[in-house]
Amino acid sequence: MIIDLISDTVTKPTPKMLEVMMNAKVGDDVFKSDPTVNELQEKAAKLFEMEDALFFPSGTMANQTAIKLHTQPGDKLICDKYAHVYNYEGGGAAFNSGVTCKLIDGDRGMFTAAQLQEAVAGRSDIHVPYSRLVCVENTTNKGGGACWDFSELEKVQKVAKENNLAFHLDGARLFNALVAKNEVPNQYGRLFDTVSICLSKGLGAPIGSVLLGSKEHIAKALRIRKLFGGAMRQAGFLAAAGIYALDNHIERLAEDHQKAKEIGVLLESLSYVTKVAPIETNIIIFYVDEKIGADNFINKMKEKNILLTPMGEGRIRIVTHLDYTNEMHEILLKELEIF
Numbered sequence: 001m002i003i004d005l006i007s008d009t010v011t012k013p014t015p016k017m018l019e020v021m022m023n024a025k026v027g028d029d030v031f032k033s034d035p036t037v038n039e040l041q042e043k044a045a046k047l048f049e050m051e052d053a054l055f056f057p058s059g060t061m062a063n064q065t066a067i068k069l070h071t072q073p074g075d076k077l078i079c080d081k082y083a084h085v086y087n088y089e090g091g092g093a094a095f096n097s098g099v100t101c102k103l104i105d106g107d108r109g110m111f112t113a114a115q116l117q118e119a120v121a122g123r124s125d126i127h128v129p130y131s132r133l134v135c136v137e138n139t140t141n142k143g144g145g146a147c148w149d150f151s152e153l154e155k156v157q158k159v160a161k162e163n164n165l166a167f168h169l170d171g172a173r174l175f176n177a178l179v180a181k182n183e184v185p186n187q188y189g190r191l192f193d194t195v196s197i198c199l200s201k202g203l204g205a206p207i208g209s210v211l212l213g214s215k216e217h218i219a220k221a222l223r224i225r226k227l228f229g230g231a232m233r234q235a236g237f238l239a240a241a242g243i244y245a246l247d248n249h250i251e252r253l254a255e256d257h258q259k260a261k262e263i264g265v266l267l268e269s270l271s272y273v274t275k276v277a278p279i280e281t282n283i284i285i286f287y288v289d290e291k292i293g294a295d296n297f298i299n300k301m302k303e304k305n306i307l308l309t310p311m312g313e314g315r316i317r318i319v320t321h322l323d324y325t326n327e328m329h330e331i332l333l334k335e336l337e338i339f
Contacts, residue, residue, distance in 0.1 A: 001305060001327075001328070001331070002305050002307065003305060003306045003307065003324070003328045003331060003332055004307045004323075005306065005307060005308055005309075005318045005319055005320065005321075005324065005332070006307050006308065006309040006317075006319065007201075007309065007319050007321075008173075008201045008202050008256070008282060008319045008320070008321035008322070009200055009201055010321065010323065011200075011204045011321050011322045011323045012206070012323060013204070013205070013206050013241055014204065014322075016244065016248075017204070017205070017241050017244045017245070020240045020241070020243070020244045021237050021238070021240045021241050021244075022237075023240075024036045024236045024237050024239070024240035025236060026234040026235075026236035026237060027234065027236065028233050028234065029055070029231070029232050029233060029234070029235045029236070030231045030232070030233060034233075034234060034235055034236040034239070035236065036235075036236030036237075036239045036240050036243070037055050037235050037236050037239040039239070039243060040053075040055055040210065040239040040240075040242050040243050041053040041054060041055055041210065043243060043246060044197065044210045044212060044246070045212060047185045047186075047246070048185045048186055048188060048189030048195060048212050049185075049186040049189045049190065050189045050195070050212040050213060050214070051213070051214045051215045051218070052212070052213065052214065052215045052217075052218035052219075053210050053211065053212045053213075053218065054210065054211050054218050054221050054222060054225065055208060055209075055210055055232075055235060055238075055239055055242070056196075056208065056209045056210065056211060056225060056230055057207060057208060057209075057230055057232065057238075058207075058208075058209060058230075059170070059172050059196055059198040059200075059209040060088075060089045060090075060092065061209070061225070061228055061230050062196040062209040062210070062211040063084070063085050063089060063092075063135075063168075063170050063196050064085075064089060064092045064093070064096050064097070064228065065211060065221050065224045065225055065228065065230075066168045066194045066196060066211060066213075066221070067085065067092075067093050067096070067097050067099065067133065067135070067168070068096055068097045068224050069194075069217055069220045069221055069224055070132060070133045070166035070168065070193070070194070071097050071099045071132045071133055071166075072098075072132070073097065073098030073099065074098060074099070074129055074130070075097075075098075075099045075100075075129055075130050075131075075132040075133070076099060076100050076101070076102050076128075076129035076130060076131045076132060076133075077093055077099050077100070077101050077102070077132070077133045077134075077135060078101075078102045078104065078116065078119050078120070078131060078133065078134045078135070078165070079101060079102075079103065079104065079134070079135040079136070079137075080103065080104050080106040080109050080110065080111050080136075080137070080140070080143075081103040081104065081105055081106065082106070082108070082109035082137075082140055082141075082142035082143050083103075083109065083135060083137050083170070084137050084141055084142070084170055084172065085101075085135050085137070085170055086101050086103065087142060088141070096228070099129075099132075099133075100129050102119055102131070104116065104119055107143075108140055108143030108144060108146040108277070108278070109137060109140025109141070109142055109143025109146060110140060110143065110146060110148050110149075110152075111156075112152060112155075112156075113152065113155035113156045113158065113159045116134065116156055116159045116160070117159050119131075120159070120163045120165070131163065131165055132165060132166060133165060133166045133167075133168060134156065134160045134165050134166070134167050134168070135168045135169075135170060136148065136153065136156065136167070136168070136169050136170065136192075137169075137170040137172070138153075138169060138170075138171060138173070138174055138177050139173040139174070139176050139177045139180075139280070139281050139283070141172070141173070141283070142311065144277040144278065144279070144280075144283050144284070144285040144317075145173065145176065145260075145279070145280055145281035145282055145283030145284075146278065146280055146281075147176075147177040147180055147181050147280050147281065148177070150181070150183060150187060153191060154191065157191050157192075166193045166194075167191070167192050167193050167194075168192060168193060168194045168195075168196075169188060169191075169192040169194070169195040169196070170196055171188065171195050171196055171197045171198070172196070172197075172198040172201060172209075173198070173201055173202060173281065173282075174188065174195070174197055175197070175202060175203060175250050175253060176202050176253050176256075176257070176281040176282055177281065178250075179250065179251065179253045179254050179257070179281075180254075180257055180280050180281050189212065193213060193214075193217065194211060194212065194213040194217055195211070195212045195213070196209055196210070196211050196212075197209060197210050197212070199241070199242040199245050199246075201321075202249070202253050202256060202282060202321065202322070203242075203245035203246065203249045203250065204245055204249050204321075204322040204323075205238070205241040205242050205244075205245045206238065206241055207238050207241075208238050208239070208241070208242050210242070249322065252322070253281075253282070256281075256282040256320040256321055256322070256324070257280075257281050257282055257320075259282075259320045259324065259329050260279050260281065260282050260283065260284050260318070260320045261279050262329070262333070263279075263284050263318060263320070263329075263332065263333065263336070264276050264279040264284055264286075266333055266336055266337065267284070267286050267336065270336065270337070270339075272288055272289045272292055272339065273286055273287070273288055273289075274287045274288065274289055274290075275287040282319055282320045282321065283317060283318070283319050284317065284318040284319075284320075285311060285315050285316070285317050286315070286316055286318075287314050287315060287316070288314075288316065290314075293314075294310055294314045294315065294316050295310065297316060297339075298310060298316060300339070301335070301339075304335050306331075306332060306335060
């Protein structure tokens with residue numbers, strides 16, 4: 001048995017999800033004639049109470065499209081130093097959109113409205129890039145699955161609006177935050193200009209993300225998606241999995257969160273673990289004693305068929321997910337205890 005905890009992207013479609021995929025009605029989505037893709041987009045837009053939505057093959061492409069539609073080359077994007085759009089999207093903001101990133105030194109991937117105000121203050125002339133866009137990630141990947149406080153997001157949005165900045169949400173694990181904080185999607189739909197949601201992480205679909213926004217934004221996004229090579233034909237087979245995920249896999253995220261917290265409780269009791277970051281959702285980040293070392297620990301666990309991932313600076317990450325069973329959970333807890 002392989003216990004793969006490197007990410008929540010490793011899940012495979014459930015039998016019922018496969019069934020709906022194979023029975024999906026499809027057409028040519030480039031001509032907007034795939035009925036299942038259209039259904040997914042309409043469903044997502046309605047869920048967030050936003051005007052329109054567009055299906056993408058990846059979250060990175062959805063985020064990069066949002067950046068491009070909100071900016072011009074030479075502009076400045078503002079985000080946290082841990083932000084996925086800066087750290088893990090291949091330098092796409094610079095390559096695709098020609099924008100530079102202003103990084104805020106936040107807490108676990110989250111900054112305050114006061115920090116944003118400080119970041120946008122100062123000169124605004126031909127010598128410096130114009131600030132155009134603020135990007136927020138919820139939950140924060142590199143921040144250990146941390147959830148933003150919604151009232152702080154409202155304050156951040158106010159600062160953005162006062163400074164004529166577009167406001168984009170990288171919601172790759174937004175549904176984890178919604179479940180953990182007992183929030184609803186339309187809260188975020190009202191707050192952000194654009195929102196990307198990922199279907200292939202905690203929700204368990206094999207592929208796909210959705211970008212939401214105004215009709216004007218999505219019309220531009222359609223052009224940019226084509227430019228980026230993201231136009232797909234009979235994509236309804238994939239969209240069907242996304243519809244099934246939205247209908248069936250949101251509430252069960254609480255199970256992943258509970259398992260993650262149980263792992264955290266055990267880690268905090270172990271003498272070789274020096275620190276465990278706060279656990280709110282399905283991501284656990286921890287440190288082991290320097291005498292053991294993160295790489296050595298990961299390799300030793302791999303020998304036990306347990307796959308973890310390094311996050312740099314001595315940090316180790318565990319991510320619980322749909323395919324992480326109760327049996328696997330008991331095995332992991334035992335192996336961690338006897339390491």
